[in-house]
Amino acid sequence: MTQQDAKFRPQSDGPLSHLGRLIAVSSGKGGVGKSTVAANLAVTLARQGLRIGLVDADLYGPSIPGMLGIPGDTPPVMSPDRKVIPAEAHGVKVISMGMLSGDDKPAILRGPMVTKYLQMFVTEVAWGQLDMLFLDLPPGTGDTQLTLAQAFPLTGAVVVSTPQDVSLRIARRGLRMMEQVNVPILGIVENMSGFTCPSCGEVTHIFRQGGGQKIAASLDVPFLGSIPLDPAIVDSGDGGTPLVVSAPDSLAAQAYAGIATALSGGADQPGGLAVPFDWHIARGEGKPSAANPTSQNPSDRPVSLDYDDAGLAIGWPDGTTQTASPRDLRLSCRCAACRDEATGKPLLEPAAVPLEVAATRIWSVGNYAIGVEFSDGHNSGIYTFEVLRGLESTEAEDV
Incomplete structure (x- = not known):
């Protein structure tokens, strides 16, 4: 067993042990770049040699396939044991409602069907052996978040916010929700932290400065890092190639690498009874x-x-x-x-x-x-x- 295999060996011998660590990426509100963060972190870790899976758990607004360049018009196929074979892009295995319904077909689902699809995305996909499985959650504190917290032993959650006061206040609610269902908070990521002028290098803090670090300190949770506002992040995502691939030497890519290192270095499952059972x-x-x-x-x-x-x-x-x-x-x-x-x-x-x-x-x-x-x-x-x-x-x- 290599040092890396030992570091990421399953936490238990349960039915989900092959998935490694289950890490939710969440936000209190939409528009903070949560899915972009999830996609870039997953690709960064895959490029470091880890076995990474990514569940696009935003069933109503799936965006991960487009960011990773996965065609939406080719539905996944089934394995001989009747499991869905995930798509793979940039070394990351991916499942998303966008791969099942196409780009312009809405997912009109009531609560029980949302639960069914979420459970299918985790338990009925041929993931193989993973080191980490990221769950890109929709914004808010609704059915999806509660379903995943109840059904699966999440290793922890990463909360994404912008430096705006309103975004931070709503992020605090998301943090409290995760705490109430015993999901450890792995840390806060401050996205769109500041804009660096490509000509003169001057940094302009469009959405204020340091709010993520302050709220992390006030709630006694880790601050994982700040990701600068960079137009190349949007261009790369729209083109289906994450920034960490298209511009690996950029300041934003370096920020993603720092956050990925922090996640891969810790996040053991909480002690107590081995779950699920x-x-x-x-x-x-x-x-x-x-x-x-x-x-x-x-x-x-x-x-x-x-x-x-x-x-x-x-x-x-x-x-x-x-x-x-x-x-x-x-x-x-x-x-x-x-x-x-x-x-x-x-x-x-x-x-x-x-x-x-x-x-x-x-x-x-x-x-x-x-x-x-x-x-x-x-x-x-x-x-x-x-x-x-x-x-x-x-x-x-x-x-």
Whole structure:
């Protein structure tokens, strides 16, 4: 195993281990150049010899194929095992709705179909072995972001903003959303940082200066770097050849290289239970492996799960085990059918829950929660780790 292979070896032996690190590239608002940043970072890392994949997760406004010169009129083909074979450009494997629908055909999709396509783009594509898979998200904090955070164990997120105050304020919301679903923030990228005159070399800060660095410091997250405003970035993207290929010695290309180096040097998956998992309790299949409790484990993430007649036993990094009875767990469900979303008032009547109710299946929801299916058929509840920690325990002891 080479040093590079060791550095990027899969974090677990789970069904997504071949994808390496899953890194979301996000922004609070549109128009900040997020997709351009994602494309150039992916190509930079591929040119450094890493195995890189790129998911264009903006289903309604796919732009990655055009930036990488991938024709939109040739749909991808299927492999013998019925997986989609991704396109490849500049050393990066790519999947995008733009490759399925063409340039001028709109994707008219409701929420369930958005979820279906996103899951297909990650799990039903013949990616092969990757070191990193970038997910270029649409702007905002909506269904796409939540679906990806719930369905996949994201290694972390890169947040792109411009130096404008309004862009930075909205970027802050995106940061908070990622934090709420336990997606680590790998850092902030300040795009369109300043314009360098090609004639005299004078730098003009059109959108103010240093805002990205300030907000990173205020939120205690890394500042990955600033990318200057360069017309060549737009020209290169429109021509299907990213700037890091067409002008590798430019200041902007050097900025992309610095950010790529920062990403490839860290970003380990957070400690705790190995995710994803899908534990069918009755069949005894898919039980998650326990993690060793160490100082490196996040204090708010379980390190073990077990289940018997007493209920769900949850091991925490501080060495304690908390056990919640199946009925208490069922009564604590916070889904829309069991609790009023506006007031938080319980809607589920305790008398409606059988005394002998049991959990039949438990699965991971991203990095921040579990889902539980019960013997009474209920399966729509998501239990965040914070909610689990707050449950009354029928037994708590040092382990």
